Amino acid sequence: MISPKLFLSFFKIGLFSFGGGLAMLPFIQEELIKNRGWINPKEFIDMLAISQVTPGPIAINSATFLGFNINGVLGSAIATISVILPSFLILITIAHFLERFKNSxxxxxxxxxxxxxxxxxxASALYLVGKExxxxxxxxIIAIAIFYLVGIKKISPIVGIxxxxxxxxxxx
Known part of the structure; x- marks a missing residue:
């Protein structure tokens, strides 16, 4: 019976998260740690680390990883599909009306x-990850040094990691 809850949780995360994967992290924390209790803060940090070093968008990688941890392969598929479904539906709707409102x-x-x-x-995601x-x-010191090297000196994030x-x- 976890599948419908998993779908709704990740659909809600995908629906209300604007700005990409990092902006999604506070929503994931709220829904999966606080509201559902499916993961703990340490697992959340592990998810973030794996999602960052795995090719692909962090939002999809996070959903796939967390879905698998919660309900195996089925959970992985449900979480991944449900987190991208709201964006897909919104983009189809916007594309339909874009020409009319593009200069509004x-x-x-x-x-x-x-x-x-x-x-x-x-910023909230940065605080959450830093705190944990x-x-x-x-x-x-390591975090500040890497932030400086990647953000200011523009070294490759891979080299930074x-x-x-x-x-x-x-x-x-």
Whole structure:
């Protein structure tokens, strides 16, 4: 009986998450950890790590990973389909009406209002992940250094991940 609940949970996450996978993380935390109790914060951090290093969008990777943890292969398929279904339906609807409203100031206002919300959702995800995964000053220094190197100095994120992993192994 978990399949309909799994579908509804991930459909809701997909429906109300604007701004991509990172903006989706607070919704996943709220729905799967707090509301459903299907995963714990440590599993959430594991999901995030695996979703980030696996090719593909983080939202789909997260849904696939969590669905599998919750209900095996069937859960994986249900979570993946249900998290992308709202976007698919919304895009089909928007495409139908786009020509009529593409120059509307109201549409422009809506997207201008959504941008700060997406930024705040990503900041919330950053706080959530940092709170659960940065446990001491050494971890904070590694996180800040990688943020600086990837965000400011523009090194490859892959190099940053590998570098952080090697540094973590050496320090810990």
């Amino acid at each position: 100031k109201y549409v422009e206002w809506i997207f201008s209002g959504i941008r700060p919300i997406v930024l705040s959702l990503i 995964s940065i446990l001491d000053i050494k971890g904070a 590998i570098g952080a992993g090697i540094t973590g192994i050496l320090i810990y």
